Amino acid sequence: MGSIVQAPALTTQAMPFKVLVVGGSYGGLSAALNLQDLCSGLAPRCGPKPVEGAPVIETPQFNVDITIVDERDGFYHLIGSPLALADEDYAAKSWVRYEDVPAVSQSQNIRVLHGSVKSVDQTSKTATYLPHGLVSSPENTSTLSYDFLVAAAGLRRVWPVVPQSLRRKQFLFEAGDHIRAATTARHGVVVVGGGAVGIEMAAELKLVQPQLKVTLVHSRDKLLSSEPLPDEVKDKSLELLLEAGVGVRMSTRLDKTEEVVDEQGKKAVRVWFTDGESILADQVSLAVSRSVPSTEFLGVNETGVLDEEGYVKIQSSLAFPAETPNWSDHFAIGDLVKWSGIKRCGGAMHMGFFAGNNIHQRMIEIASGKEPAFLKLDEIPPMIGLAVGKKAVSYWPATGVSAGEDVSQAFFGDDLGFTICWNHLGLGNSQKL
Ligand SMILES: Cc1cc2nc3c(=O)[nH]c(=O)nc-3n(C[C@H](O)[C@H](O)[C@H](O)COP(=O)(O)OP(=O)(O)OC[C@H]3O[C@@H](n4cnc5c(N)ncnc54)[C@H](O)[C@@H]3O)c2cc1C
DSSP: OOEEEOOOBSOOOSSOEEEEEEOOSHHHHHHHHHHHHHHTTOOOTTSOOOOTTSOEEEOOBOOEEEEEEESSSEEEOGGGHHHHTTOHHHHHHHEEEGGGOHHHHTOSSEEEEEEEEEEEETTTTEEEEEETTOOSOTTTOEEEEOSEEEEOOOEEOOTTTSOOOSSHHHHHHHHHHHHHHHHTOSSOEEEEOOSHHHHHHHHHHHHHOTTSOEEEEOSSSSTTTTSOOOHHHHHHHHHHHHHTTOEEEOSOOEEEEEEEEOTTSOEEEEEEETTSOEEEESEEEEOOOOOEEOOGGGOSGGGSSBOTTSOBOOOTTSBOOTTSTTGGGEEEOGGGBOOSSOOOHHHHHHHHHHHHHHHHHHHHHHHHOOOOOOOOOOOOOOOEEEEETTEEEEEETTTEEEEEHHHHHHHHTTTTTHHHHHHHTTTTOSSOO
């Protein structure tokens, strides 16, 4: 691959191309920033690094106006949630308001709207937008027109898997209350659900508050039972969890909880399991997955864009299904797409880069008639990096299973991946040079 440098604009469009990105997290930011790079004649920040000395490839530049709409008022490092909901200092670091993200706030091409996209009309290429805090009504809703749309709205996840706040200030209260309740717990915390989220929640809580009794309950005889991963990954996860000091109850379910008064006359919860046993706790956190794609704005199934579960049926170019109106100008990326592989933030950022590239290719096609050279997504095999306290377990098809503190360092650094993601997206740079 040759280097990509500033190149003369291929076209002198009178009007900039308008791009609407729904969702400003890993996927949406990646699409917006990689597209901006390409439209400025720069190498896309998440693409392959240019080889030194290789011939320069000039990419056509375009004027572009990118609007990102997000329900949150900032970039929230979602994968850090298990730690953010256990440690107040980390919570403050994990949510950065968009106005404090230099790559976004200092960009001439990108603006962020705090609110929700309510509907999309693929035929007229318009979307309706409701600003944050306003009740849904025709007077409060405005119309955004676009040339290209990127759907990057992820999954709707329940509390306490992820915080429900939409403003940073409110999030810090939400996390603080949750953390204080756990800190004062005398009988301990029960986490229900031994999927990736439940494992990370239990392990981070125990890591940050070692005095706390933390119990994880899982209905099957293996952790991560719904993931298509080798048993070795599941067994290693259990081993690391026990090593971290988390109590694990397998093959039993939460039956019911009862409010009781303990021997000191204080309120507690008696947690009953389906095997007839019970323990006393102060807090029960449900980490059973009930996440649904955040695709209401794309209508229900009759548009042909969504499958029966609400996932977007993308083509390998990440474009909407071929039979739908203006499909080649509509892209979907990240957790809300129907594609193979375990949902991962790395996957969302990678798809964002592909979408940015493919929109740029469409711009070239519109300007010059040149056939677009789309980047196409391959099938993604199951792979995972799971933080379990001070250690991590990973499974990659090429390298198999690895576990240890070195794996944690490689996958998550010192801050559960915040700096790795921040740097990969170049969020601290006003422009990538
Ligand atoms: C607790 C937890 C731990 C995880 N750990 C890991 C891990 O260790 N490694 C890993 O690779 N992955 C991990 N994941 C998965 C990872 O977080 C997701 O794959 C990733 O967040 C997907 O990114 P995305 O951009 O597609 O969507 P999201 O990150 O979900 O972002 C979607 C954005 O869209 C916005 N939005 C939604 N609807 C609308 C609308 N109608 N209008 C405007 N905005 C909207 C939301 O506010 C949100 O900001 C974890 C997930 C969870 C919940």
